[in-house]
Amino acid sequence: xKNEYLISQIHxxxxxxxxxxxxxLEKIPSHLLQEEDPIFAFNKAxxxxxxxxxxxxKPNIAFYEAYGLDGWKSLERTMAYLNENHPEIFxxxxxxxxxxxxxxxxxxxxxxxxxxxxxxTIAPYMGKDxxxxxxxxxxxxxxxxxxxxxxxxxxxxxKKIEGHELYKEVLSVSKTYKGSERLMYVVGxxxxxxxxxxxxxxxxxxxxxxxxxxxxxxxxEVCKYGITKDVGLLVNSSRGILYASTxxxxxEVAGNKAKEIQQQxxxxxxxx
Amino acid sequence: xKNEYLISQIHxxxxxxxxxxxxxLEKIPSHLLQEEDPIFAFNKAxxxxxxxxxxxxKPNIAFYEAYGLDGWKSLERTMAYLNENHPEIFxxxxxxxxxxxxxxxxxxxxxxxxxxxxxxTIAPYMGKDxxxxxxxxxxxxxxxxxxxxxxxxxxxxxKKIEGHELYKEVLSVSKTYKGSERLMYVVGxxxxxxxxxxxxxxxxxxxxxxxxxxxxxxxxEVCKYGITKDVGLLVNSSRGILYASTxxxxxEVAGNKAKEIQQQxxxxxxxx
Numbered sequence: 001x002k003n004e005y006l007i008s009q010i011h012x013x014x015x016x017x018x019x020x021x022x023x024x025l026e027k028i029p030s031h032l033l034q035e036e037d038p039i040f041a042f043n044k045a046x047x048x049x050x051x052x053x054x055x056x057x058k059p060n061i062a063f064y065e066a067y068g069l070d071g072w073k074s075l076e077r078t079m080a081y082l083n084e085n086h087p088e089i090f091x092x093x094x095x096x097x098x099x100x101x102x103x104x105x106x107x108x109x110x111x112x113x114x115x116x117x118x119x120x121t122i123a124p125y126m127g128k129d130x131x132x133x134x135x136x137x138x139x140x141x142x143x144x145x146x147x148x149x150x151x152x153x154x155x156x157x158x159k160k161i162e163g164h165e166l167y168k169e170v171l172s173v174s175k176t177y178k179g180s181e182r183l184m185y186v187v188g189x190x191x192x193x194x195x196x197x198x199x200x201x202x203x204x205x206x207x208x209x210x211x212x213x214x215x216x217x218x219x220x221e222v223c224k225y226g227i228t229k230d231v232g233l234l235v236n237s238s239r240g241i242l243y244a245s246t247x248x249x250x251x252e253v254a255g256n257k258a259k260e261i262q263q264q265x266x267x268x269x270x271x272x
Numbered sequence: 273x274k275n276e277y278l279i280s281q282i283h284x285x286x287x288x289x290x291x292x293x294x295x296x297l298e299k300i301p302s303h304l305l306q307e308e309d310p311i312f313a314f315n316k317a318x319x320x321x322x323x324x325x326x327x328x329x330k331p332n333i334a335f336y337e338a339y340g341l342d343g344w345k346s347l348e349r350t351m352a353y354l355n356e357n358h359p360e361i362f363x364x365x366x367x368x369x370x371x372x373x374x375x376x377x378x379x380x381x382x383x384x385x386x387x388x389x390x391x392x393t394i395a396p397y398m399g400k401d402x403x404x405x406x407x408x409x410x411x412x413x414x415x416x417x418x419x420x421x422x423x424x425x426x427x428x429x430x431k432k433i434e435g436h437e438l439y440k441e442v443l444s445v446s447k448t449y450k451g452s453e454r455l456m457y458v459v460g461x462x463x464x465x466x467x468x469x470x471x472x473x474x475x476x477x478x479x480x481x482x483x484x485x486x487x488x489x490x491x492x493e494v495c496k497y498g499i500t501k502d503v504g505l506l507v508n509s510s511r512g513i514l515y516a517s518t519x520x521x522x523x524e525v526a527g528n529k530a531k532e533i534q535q536q537x538x539x540x541x542x543x544x
Contacts, residue, residue: 022375062371062378068386072344098395099334099368100422103294106334114340123370123395125417127424145397150372152399155445161433173427 001118002139003206003230006090009055010231014266017258018056018092018208019046020238021078022063027243029250039067039074044081046242049255051086053262056234058092058208079115090234092143092208093117098126104133112140119143121186121208124170128177135179141206142183146170146198149188149211171201184208187226189235192218195225204228210236219261223268231269237261273390274411275478275502278362281327282503286538289530290328290364290480291318292510293350294335299515301522311339311346316353318514321527323358325534328506330364330480351387362506364415364480365389370398376405384412391415393458393480396442400449407451413478414455418442418470421460421483443473456480459498461507464490467497476500482508491533495540503541509533 010016021043025033028042035041047057059078064071082091093111097120098104111117112134119141122131134142147157147167157167174183184206187198198207207226212219212235219235226233241261245253282288293315297305300314307313319329331350336343354363365383369392370376383389384406391413394403406414419429419439429439446455456478459470470479479498484491484507491507498505513533517525 060371060375060378062369062375062382065382066378066386068382069341069344069348071382072341076341094371096371096395096398097334097368099332099366100420103332103334106332106338110334110337110340110343114338123368123397125395125397125428126368126420126422127427127429129422129424131424148372148398150398150401152401152403155399156397156433156438156441157399159433159441161428161431161438166428166433166438169428169431 001090006055006206007230009088009090011269013053013055013262014269015053015055015262016231016233016235016265016269017054017261018058018234018236019050019054019241019258020094020210020236021046021057021059022238022242023074024063025067027246029246029248031248037074037077039064039071040077040081043074043078045251046254047082047086049251050241050258051089053255053258054089056090056092057082058094058236058238060238061093061095076115079117083116090119091117093120096121096123096145098123098130100126101129101133104130108134108137112137119184121145124174127173131174132178135177135182137182140182143208144170144174144183144185146185147187147191147194149190153188168197168201171198175202186210189218189222192221192225195222199226199228204230204232206232206234208234208236212237219264219268223271227268227272229272231272235265273362278327278478279502281360281362283541285325285327285534286541287325287327287534288503288505288507288537288541289326289533290330290506290508291322291326291513291530292366292482292508293318293329293331294510294514295346296335297339299518301518301520303520309346309349311336311343312349312353315346315350317523318526319354319358321523322513322530323361325527325530326361328362328364329354330366330508330510332510333365333367348387351389355388363390365392368393368395368417370395370402372398373401373405376402380406380409384409391456393417396446403446404450407449407454412454415480416442416446416455416457418457419459419463419466421462425460440469440473443470447474458482461490461494464493464497467494471498471500476502476504478504478506480506480508484509491536491540495543499540499544501544503544507537
């Protein structure tokens, strides 16, 4: 998917919401466990209820891998369903991969070709030749971890390297990679004020912002410091939508929750 | 697997060789492509031919994921074969995962429980709470990326942070993690002289050393700077063994290649 198309979808839906599909058999409504593929059944119901209010879905790959072959099948079915019914929605493989060149190429094929995701999250630790194989794919996006929303972000990411914080070095150095126009970045919402500095280094790149809601970030703060003239934000919510109800009405409640966030986003977009 | 058991296997086999299972349908002998599961058929033949000479196998997970469900099945079959026939051999999921806590727990379950690997490689960028969920598993090991053997290692890993290189900060900080006695580290062999500094920070930890052979590192150099009284090394070879011949005799040639490396290792162990 091209950036321009994603931006047009954001304006059309008045939303930059990404729904994280962290589907957990221990948390989904128990009546779904009788289905042949409970994970897919849950995802399908969530997608049907929320697709009007979001522009992206982000399956968290760990949740599928944990169930082995069955989990991988559910992921394939979820992606097939999205690609067939909602090709206008941006898909993110939240996989946090990254390896030496020929291995990164394999991961890129797995997610961009076999599963047909529009994008994938990547850890930057191994540098240029671990990231560039992903950037070679036309109309696919690589979402590099910059500043994550967890406590461990302070172990390395916020420490000074080359005169500024490591996450800023990741932003600066990655801009020199071949195909860097296809880069987006993960920036946790729990540190919204950091977004001001980040925008000085990458004024236009799309940011995937986790941690609004359950993890404590505020949408208003994120927009105040991070929004650009072309929006440049995808704000993720997972648990807050998926498990808003764990009863028979889970899909309806998830849809209402997504709508509620979409309406807050519409208000922020109206300020542009 | 406990460290003591791994060390006893190294002394018994006079080998600290890890065979990397980077199984690639474009590189395996063409007669295997007629098999029902060519990847497993290749892995089984390689394991049968090399198991006497190595103490570890390291499937490179990307190579399996790239084939979707079929690849995942081949990985499951390979692990079932290893666990049944060679439970004495240490298994490494070369997966380079790492995510926020509840997600890392999922990856840990996928590799330690569902697939029953002894260990997994992990990227350190997200810090403590992305690593500790892996360290909770008794008799399982977490192999943290410290200094990798690719060119991109110079993008961030060797830059100074807190007064020393980032990879040293990873070593120092990770030592404070809960369960750090279950940590091992990836240290690329292309920089064997770095091993001297590394041994000052982690005098006893096991190091997984890729990059000997195809990537240019020397076994003698690695041992000179990296070996400890309890060996403390697992040296990996992938392509140099797997694809030494791509003809009908591939398994025999792979066995000979592994034996050749084992004999060099026996000579190094004799110096202890």
